[in-house]
Amino acid sequence: MSEALLSVRDLRVAFATEGGTVQAVNGVSFDLAPGEVLAIVGESGSGKSVTAQTIIGLTNSPNARIEGSARLGETELLGADEATMRGVRGDRVAMIFQDPMTSFNPVHRVGAQIVEAIRAHRGEVSKQEARRRAIELLDSVGIPDPARRVDSYPHELSGGMRQRGMIAMALALEPEVLIADEPTTALDVTVQAQILRLLGRLNRERGLATILITHDFGVVAEVADRILVMCEGRIVERGSLDDVFYSPTDPYTRGLLNAVLRVDQAPPPRAAREGQALLEVRDLVKHYPERGGMLRRGASPVRAVDGVGFELRRGETLGLVGESGSGKSTLCRALLGLIEPTSGSVRFAGREIAGLSRRRMRPLRREMQMVFQDPYASLNPRRRAGQIVAEPLRLQGEATGGELRGQALELLGRVGLDDAHYDRYPHELSGGQRQRVGIARALAPRPKLIVADEPVSALDVSIRAQILDLLAELQEDFGLTYLFVAHDIGVVRHVSDRIAVMHKGRIVEIGPADEVCERPRDAYTEELLAAVPVPDPRLARERRQNVGLE
Amino acid sequence: MGRFVVRRLGGMAAVLFAVSVLTFLIFNVIPSSDPAQRMAGKNATPRLVANITEEWGFDEPLPQQYLTMMGKIFSGEVISYEGREDVDERILEGVGPTFSLCIGAAVLWMFFGVLFGYLSATRAGGLLDRVLTIVAVAGISMPVFLIGEVLLVYLTYKAGILPSGGYVELAESPLEWAEHLMLPWVTLAVVYVGIYSRVLRSNMLDAMNEDYVRTARAKGLSERRVMSRHVMRNSLVPIVTLFGLDFGALLGGAIVVEAIFSLNGIGEYAYISLINADLPPIMAITLFGAFFVVLFNALVDIAYAYLDPRVKLGESAR
Numbered sequence: 001m002s003e004a005l006l007s008v009r010d011l012r013v014a015f016a017t018e019g020g021t022v023q024a025v026n027g028v029s030f031d032l033a034p035g036e037v038l039a040i041v042g043e044s045g046s047g048k049s050v051t052a053q054t055i056i057g058l059t060n061s062p063n064a065r066i067e068g069s070a071r072l073g074e075t076e077l078l079g080a081d082e083a084t085m086r087g088v089r090g091d092r093v094a095m096i097f098q099d100p101m102t103s104f105n106p107v108h109r110v111g112a113q114i115v116e117a118i119r120a121h122r123g124e125v126s127k128q129e130a131r132r133r134a135i136e137l138l139d140s141v142g143i144p145d146p147a148r149r150v151d152s153y154p155h156e157l158s159g160g161m162r163q164r165g166m167i168a169m170a171l172a173l174e175p176e177v178l179i180a181d182e183p184t185t186a187l188d189v190t191v192q193a194q195i196l197r198l199l200g201r202l203n204r205e206r207g208l209a210t211i212l213i214t215h216d217f218g219v220v221a222e223v224a225d226r227i228l229v230m231c232e233g234r235i236v237e238r239g240s241l242d243d244v245f246y247s248p249t250d251p252y253t254r255g256l257l258n259a260v261l262r263v264d265q266a267p268p269p270r271a272a273r274e275g276q277a278l279l280e281v282r283d284l285v286k287h288y289p290e291r292g293g294m295l296r297r298g299a300s301p302v303r304a305v306d307g308v309g310f311e312l313r314r315g316e317t318l319g320l321v322g323e324s325g326s327g328k329s330t331l332c333r334a335l336l337g338l339i340e341p342t343s344g345s346v347r348f349a350g351r352e353i354a355g356l357s358r359r360r361m362r363p364l365r366r367e368m369q370m371v372f373q374d375p376y377a378s379l380n381p382r383r384r385a386g387q388i389v390a391e392p393l394r395l396q397g398e399a400t401g402g403e404l405r406g407q408a409l410e411l412l413g414r415v416g417l418d419d420a421h422y423d424r425y426p427h428e429l430s431g432g433q434r435q436r437v438g439i440a441r442a443l444a445p446r447p448k449l450i451v452a453d454e455p456v457s458a459l460d461v462s463i464r465a466q467i468l469d470l471l472a473e474l475q476e477d478f479g480l481t482y483l484f485v486a487h488d489i490g491v492v493r494h495v496s497d498r499i500a501v502m503h504k505g506r507i508v509e510i511g512p513a514d515e516v517c518e519r520p521r522d523a524y525t526e527e528l529l530a531a532v533p534v535p536d537p538r539l540a541r542e543r544r545q546n547v548g549l550e
Numbered sequence: 551m552g553r554f555v556v557r558r559l560g561g562m563a564a565v566l567f568a569v570s571v572l573t574f575l576i577f578n579v580i581p582s583s584d585p586a587q588r589m590a591g592k593n594a595t596p597r598l599v600a601n602i603t604e605e606w607g608f609d610e611p612l613p614q615q616y617l618t619m620m621g622k623i624f625s626g627e628v629i630s631y632e633g634r635e636d637v638d639e640r641i642l643e644g645v646g647p648t649f650s651l652c653i654g655a656a657v658l659w660m661f662f663g664v665l666f667g668y669l670s671a672t673r674a675g676g677l678l679d680r681v682l683t684i685v686a687v688a689g690i691s692m693p694v695f696l697i698g699e700v701l702l703v704y705l706t707y708k709a710g711i712l713p714s715g716g717y718v719e720l721a722e723s724p725l726e727w728a729e730h731l732m733l734p735w736v737t738l739a740v741v742y743v744g745i746y747s748r749v750l751r752s753n754m755l756d757a758m759n760e761d762y763v764r765t766a767r768a769k770g771l772s773e774r775r776v777m778s779r780h781v782m783r784n785s786l787v788p789i790v791t792l793f794g795l796d797f798g799a800l801l802g803g804a805i806v807v808e809a810i811f812s813l814n815g816i817g818e819y820a821y822i823s824l825i826n827a828d829l830p831p832i833m834a835i836t837l838f839g840a841f842f843v844v845l846f847n848a849l850v851d852i853a854y855a856y857l858d859p860r861v862k863l864g865e866s867a868r
Contacts, residue, residue, distance in 0.1 A: 058767055082773070090770030097768075102761035105780050107787075107858055116779070117769040153859040169769070 004031035005209050006055070006093075006177055011068035011078075013047070013054050015061065024050045026233035027068075032177065035207040037199075039224035041214060041256070043460035044431070047233040048213045052179045054078070056093050057085040072177070091121045094170035098182040100162035104154035111135070111150030114169045121173050137168040141198060159324070160191035167198065174206075181213045188323035188487060193531035196222050215460065217260050218490075218533030221245065221540045229253045241537040259461040260535045261468075263490035266514055270497060275314030277347075278449060278481050279335065284308045284344035284354075286330050304330040305341070306505030312449070317475065317482040319496030319513065321489050321528070327505040328485050332451050335483070336368055337361045349448065366396070366445035373454035375434035379426040385412065385437045386422035392444040411440040414477075415470060432463035439470065443478070451483045456491060468495055489532055493517050501525045558851075562844045569840040570833060574616050577829050584608070585631045585829065606631075623834050632826040637834045641816055644803070647717040648815035650727065651807065652800045654735040659742035660793065664786075666743065667750025672777060674755060682747065689744030698737040698810040705733065715811035734811045738804055742796060746789060753785035760784075787857045791850050798846025802839020 013025040025047040032038050042048045053059050055070045055077060070077040072092060075084065089095075097103045104113060114134040118125055125133070131150065138146035141164040154162055163183065170178055180199065184192035200223045202208050212224060220227060220241070227244040229237040229252070237250040248254045261267075285308075287301035305327045312318050322328045334341045337353050346354045353364060372378035379388055390408040393399055399407050405422075412421060415436040426434055435455065442450055452471065456464040472495065474480060486492050492499055493513050500510040501522065509522040520526045534540055586602040587594070603609050607618060622628040626638045666686065670679045706714045712733055718726040757763060758781055766780045803817025812818070816835060823831040855861045 056768065058764060086770045086772060088770070089768055095765075095768040097761060097765065099761060103765045105762040105766070105784070106860055107784055108779075116771065116775075120769060120771050120775070155860050166765075 003034075005034045005073070006032040006211075007069075007071045008051075008055065009069040009071075011051060011054065011070060012066070013050050013059060014065045016063040016065070023233050025054065028230070028233070028235055030228055030235070030238070032209050032211060034176075034209050035203070036225045037203055037210045037212055037223050039212045039214060039220040039227045040230055041217065041220055041227060042230035043215055043256075043462065045232075046230040048230050049181055051230070052095070052181055052211060052213055056089050056095060056179065057082075058089075058095075087121070090117055090170075090175070091173045092175055093177045093179060094173070094175040095179040095181065096163070096166045096170050096183050099186045100159060100166050101154065101186075103166055104162060106154055109151050109153055110138075110157065110165045111152075114138075114150075114165075114172055117169055117172045133172070134168070137171055138165065140171070141165075141168045142194075143168070158191075159187055160194060163187060163191075163195050164198065167195075167202070171202070171206075171208075175208070177209050177211065178202075179211045179213070182215070183212070184219060185214070185216070189489075189533075190323065190527060190531040192219070193533070196533065199223055216533070217245075217257060217535035221535050221537045222533045229256070245535070245537050256461060257535070259465045261465075261488075261490045261494045262535060263493050263517055263529060263532045264534055264536075264539070266518075267494040275316065277311045278314045278349060279312035279483075280345075280347040281311070281335065282309045282345040282347075284331070284334060284346060285342045286327075286334050286339065287342045303505045305334060307344075308502075308505075308507050309344075310500055310507060310510055312481060312483060314448075314481055315475070315479055316497045317484055317495055319489075319492035319499040320483060320485045320502060321487065321492050321499060322502035323487060323528075326502045328502055329453065331502070332370075332453060332483070332485060336370065336451060337364070366392070367447050368449040368451065369442035369445060369447040371435075371438050371442050371450060371452040371455045374458050375431065375438045376426060376458075378438060379434060379441075381426055384423050384425055385417070385429065388426075388437055389440045389444055392441065396445065408440075408444075411443055412437075414443065414474070415440045416466075430463075431459055432466060435459060435463075435467055436470065439467075439474070443474065446478075447480070449481045449483065451485065453485045454487065455484070457486060457488060464491070471495065489517065489528060501528065554851075558848045562841075562848070565844050566837060566840055570620065570837055571616070573833055573836045574612075574619070574829075577827070577832065578612060580827075585827070588827070589631050619830065619833060623830070623837065628830045628834060630823070630828050630830050632823075632828045637831045640819060640831070641834055641838060644814065644816035644819050646719060646815075647813040648803055648808065648817060649801065650717075650720065650731055651734050651738060651804055651813060651815060652797065654731055655738035655742070655800075655804075656793070656797050658735055659739040659746060662739070662743045663746025664750060664789070666747035667754065668777075668782065670747060670751040671754035671758075671781075674751075679751075686744040686747050689740045690748075692740070694737060694741060694806045695810060697740050698733070698807060701733050701737060702810070715813065717813045717815070730811075734807050734813060737810070738800075738807045746792065749792065750785060750789055753788055754781050757781045757785050787854065790853050790857060794846040794850035794853070795843070798843040799839070801842040801846075803835065 008031075009029045011025055011028045012023070015022045015024055028047070028051055030038070040048045040051065050059060054066055057077065057080070059066065066078055068078060072088060075088065077085070077088065104110065111131060111134045114137060115127060115130040118130040118133060119127070135146045135150050138149055143149050143161055143164050149157070149161075154165070157165060183199070184195050187195060196219060199210065199212075203210055203223070212220070214220060224241055226240055227238065228235050229244065229250065231252050237244060237248060237253040244253065245257065248257060284305055286305040287303055289301050308331060310318070320328055320331070330339070333339045334354075335346055337356060341354050344354060345352060348364060348368065351364075353361065356364075386405065386408050389411050390404050393404055393407050409419060409422060412418065417433060417436055417440070421429065421433065421437075426437070429437065455471070456467050459467060468491070471482070475482060482495075484492060484495055489499070496513045498511060499513045499516040500507045501516065501524065502508070503524045509516060509520065509525045516525060517529065520529060534543070586599050586606065586608050589602050590598045607615060610618075619628065623638070626636075628637045629635065630637050630640075666682050670682045673679045702714060705712050713730050716730055718730050720727045763776060763780050766776045771779075803815060803820045805817035805821050807813075808815040808817035809821050816838065819831060820835045823835065
């Protein structure tokens with residue numbers, strides 16, 4: 001192995017908080033060789049992002065205590081003065097972040113932000129020259145029509161284009177090291193696949209040493225050379241891609257790998273369900289008028305849901321898969337009677353509910369409940385867990401006082417929480433516990449149908465498995481019917497009896513889960529499946545060779 | 551843009567119409583406001599009152615009276631009940647002092663508001679931030695009339711540095727113009743400096759936590775550039791809104807300050823007219839003030855679209 005480009009030794013970062021000192025990073029050491037892709041994998045709170053940000057001096061909280069050493073070539077980065085660090089950041093070490101929407105300044109043009117980066121380090125480069133360079137960079141990361149796009153504002157680009165723009169900006173000064181912090185987490189799978197291919201290409205063509213920070217083993221298998229697994233501020237496992245995937249030594253790593261739900265592996269078969277239809281949807285259409293102000297009528301409407309029909313049987317789980325903008329959310333809201341469809345029919349338990357008035361819809365509402373993606377945002381921060389669960393019970397007017405509390409406690413018990421959680425506020429609960437409260441709240445009115453909208457995508461893999469198990473258990477016990485909405489077809493395959501794939505407002509394919517995943521009939525389904533990163537390095541290499549490197 | 555202007559002009563006309571109707575109605579329902587009675591004097595004969603009523607058209611139906619008055623206001627013929635002076639002419643006389651006061655004060659408060667807000671935000675938690683916070687809160691809490699009087703006592707009556715009031719035309723003597731306006735400017739600006747510095751401070755602190763600020767740092771920009779180009783630029787947008795609304799409202803007359811320093815501006819005229827329940831100037835001044843409020847509202851929207859590329863003129867806010 002050649003001389004290390006970046007060498008981190010015994011890095012420790014502690015934050016003084018009101019509740020005492022939090023040791024976010026606890027003795028991390030590693031070397032980054034020129035031209036290699038090093039993945040740092042871990043769950044939230046493992047210290048992986050803090051490690052990366054500390055190396056380039058972005059951990060500047062006055063409460064932080066930083067120890068150890070990080071050498072970039074001859075330069076010691078920890079404790080270096082601001083002028084030295086400014087010279088390193090962007091120029092020698094560049095960074096890209098998770099959310100390309102918020103990572104660009106919305107009020108400046110993309111090109112101007114790249115020019116700014118260039119001229120911050122190369123003052124002698126003229127604006128025109130820097131702009132020419134920005135266009136070249138945008139071109140090199142595969143942005144079509146770069147001469148025009150250089151003058152676009154960030155909001156005028158799609159998510160994938162924005163992330164390409166971020167990468168272009170990071171490459172502007174030909175850095176020695178690129179740190180990518182969850183670079184594809186906020187993107188759709190097909191876009192993720194493109195960005196990963198781009199990162200892989202940059203690494204091969206430019207020998208760009210990369211630190212890839214992620215929670216996703218699929219992403220790791222696609223692009224990494226070596227892996228560090230972090231847990232609670234420490235590195236618990238390190239090794240080559242194949243070593244870590246095929247012979248992990250640490251129990252935590254093994255647990256993480258086992259928790260990954262792979263789309264290419266069939267889950268244990270589920271009992272067949274032959275119930276009657278609970279929900280029947282026919283030719284459902286929801287168009288939104290083009291947003292163009294009062295005087296621009298007549299423009300073509302946005303066809304959010306464009307003729308959708310399916311049936312949901314009692315006791316079954318139907319997985320609804322689609323990328324952002326496919327119309328999943330609009331469809332769900334129309335099914336629940338939260339928005340009025342433009343046309344079509346929705347029958348719930350034999351009763352037509354499309355176009356029902358609010359008043360007549362109300363008694364039906366309790367029979368269809370929803371579990372949301374972000375349990376933190378969807379629970380009232382000023383109410384205790386018990387109150388949140390008790391509220392729907394109280395609204396039904398069936399119980400009061402101690403009886404109400406008893407019923408709420410019972411529901412909390414059903415989702416694996418206990419008395420101690422009753423009086424906690426959402427911010428005092430972990431992500432998994434919050435989602436359990438969200439599920440208990442949905443169960444409270446004793447619904448028949450639960451629409452779960454990305455219920456596990458905000459959760460860490462290990463917790464995700466627990467929540468999915470809980471949902472399956474509750475389905476058995478309460479005879480629930482699920483519409484399970486997610487962008488991750490791997491997760492969907494493992495929980496669903498049948499899968500519906502949505503694309504551009506239509507269901508392009510619907511069928512038994514195994515069949516859709518193994519023998520897709522629709523071209524889009526195929527594309528979607530091919531884009532899902534497989535947490536299996538050998539398979540990933542095989543796939544790359546089949547596609548011919550690009 | 552053209553469509554935006556047309557729509558905005560229509561909206562402005564509607565607002566001005568509503569404001570004038572409301573003012574007119576309020577004046578006609580408040581008790582003991584029969585203008586003929588008061589114009590005739592304390593010991594007037596009923597005959598005199600009747601004469602005046604007929605002469606001024608107070609016996610006509612309200613809509614007719616309203617239309618007559620609006621016609622007169624816009625043709626410049628409107629005469630006040632009290633003193634029978636030409637209202638529009640009197641308002642035009644007030645434009646000089648009122649606009650001088652507002653523009654000067656606005657320059658002061660924008661400069662110091664932004665400066666103090668910037669210093670506070672970039673040194674949040676430090677000594678300077680704490681001092682500026684106290685100054686700002688004191689400025690916001692102190693009533694304008696108190697600040698004005700205190701300044702008068704110390705700088706005029708005791709120290710004799712500045713004149714106590716009155717207005718000198720800019721064309722007559724720029725130096726005296728500024729001298730006479732110095733105290734009014736400071737008095738009017740104090741509150742706004744306090745408010746603007748606090749708003750800017752909290753906007754900037756929010757902006758500093760944005761992802762794009764982290765990106766800017768990761769690019770290796772200097773701290774000053776991060777602050778000016780990424781934090782300040784984005785934090786100024788709400789300040790522009792505030793400024794447009796405040797400034798537009800003040801152009802219709804800064805009543806208290808004008809009264810303290812006898813500037814003889816529009817605000818002072820409004821104050822006197824209100825005391826005398828003198829409808830014609832009240833109507834005219836209300837329309838005048840409302841016009842600027844609506845105008846600056848439109849200008850704020852245009853400025854918004856310029857400052858934030860995500861906003862498009864003529865589209866509803868998302």
